[in-house]
Structure formats: structure tokens, C-alpha cells
């Protein structure tokens with residue numbers, strides 16, 4: 001049904017666009033979007049329009065999102081798949097946005113068969129096969145994390161059925177090289193967190209390899225220079241996976 005999807009997308013793009021003034025406002029808020037080539041910028045703007053048409057946004061608990069807010073979420077969500085294609089997000093539709101952090105009930109059965117229940121307070125969550133959930137407060141105001149890129153990186157990670165910090169790699173990519181780069185970086189990172197050292201990346205990344213992948217993906221797009229300096233092997237693998245070299249845009 002690729003032709004039908006392509007036809008629908010063409011029709012959407014004939015009727016909608018991100019206008020120049022909105023794009024300039026978005027870059028003001030999201031300076032890492034600057035430096036795209038004219039062709040990349042055109043494609044990202046188109047992706048954002050299609051993303052808004054194909055995904056279902058649900059602001060909840062009285063939150064009202066403006067056109068700018070939605071477009072900025074869409075631009076950040078689409079940046080990681082700019083060279084992969086929007087179909088990498090095709091197995092789900094919902095984007096739920098809470099005004100602030102939200103609670104989710106967790107249950108886990110330990111090795112003795114005892115069930116544990118607790119509440120987690122989250123700024124974002126990507127549900128396998130389901131929606132992406134975002135805190136608007138964290139999305140708009142948290143200077144230390146990019147919740148949108150973080151949650152959409154989780155979505156990509158989950159595409160092979162398991163959230164383990166390794167998305168489905170492209171033909172020609174070397175899974176061993178990926179594993180080596182990420183394991184070394186993750187182990188060193190966890191060690192630094194344990195020793196209470198300054199880690200640059202959010203210590204939350206030590207929770208799990210999937211969190212490390214999501215957090216380092218944020219850094220890859222937002223601060224590629226420092227990401228490459230600290231984690232050259234990881235930077236190289238992310239460059240191959242995302243098929244982008246954000247550092248080249250900064251020069």
C-alpha cells in the first residue's frame with residue numbers, strides 16, 4: 001500500500017507547510033536545528049507536516065498546545081529519522097502530552113515471586129507499539145535534556161522488539177563494532193557515576209543501556225562536538241545509524 005501512503009502524503013504537502021516565520025521561531029527555541037542544509041531543512045519541514053497529519057496528538061489534563069508547540073515537537077521527533085524516513089515511526093500513532101511530569105504505576109515480580117508495586121514520576125515514556133508520552137514542562141523548559149529526542153530514540157531502539165540500546169542496524173553496519181563502542185562507553189559511564197564523578201551526560205543514563213542510547217542520542221544532536229570528543233566510538237556508530245553527522249553542521 002506504499003502508493004496510497006505516498007499519494008496521501010503528497011496531498012497533505014500540497015495543502016500544509018511550516019511557514020518561514022514559524023521555522024525561524026522554532027530555530028530560536030531549538031538552536032541545534034540551525035546549520036541544516038537547505039535541502040535537509042526543506043525535508044525536515046515536510047516531515048514535520050506529515051508527522052502532525054499522521055500522528056494523533058492528545059494534550060491531556062487541560063493542557064492546550066499551540067501550533068508552534070506542536071510543530072516544535074514534530075521537528076524534534078523527525079530530526080532523528082531525517083535520513084531514515086518517517087516509516088521508522090509507522091507502528092504507532094499517539095503522542096500524549098501532559099502539562100508536567102506524570103506518574104505511572106509499575107509492578108515487578110522478583111525472583112522469589114513477590115510482586116512489588118511503586119509509582120514512577122516521568123518526564124516522558126515510549127510505550128512499545130503504543131504512544132509516546134511527554135511532559136510539556138520538561139519538553140519546553142528542561143535545559144538539561146531533550147525529552148522529545150530521548151523518547152523517539154527509545155522508539156527506534158524498540159523497533160527490533162527489544163529495548164536494549166541497539167536499534168535495528170542498517171545493512172553494512174557491524175553489530176560487533178556497535179556493541180564494543182557502546183559497552184565500553186556505558187561501562188566507563190556507570191563507573192564514573194558510581195564514583196560520583198562529573199559525567200557530563202545525565203547520570204540517569206546509567207540506569208540501563210537503553211537509557212544510555214537515548215541520552216547519548218540527545219547529546220549527538222544537541223552537542224555533537226562534545227559527544228564526539230568524549231565518546232568517539234559511539235559518535236561514529238550513531239553517525240552510521242542516523243546517517244547524519246551533526247558535527248559537520250556546526251562548522
Ligand SMILES: [Zn+2]
Nearest residue numbers: 150154211214
Ligand atoms: Zn528513557
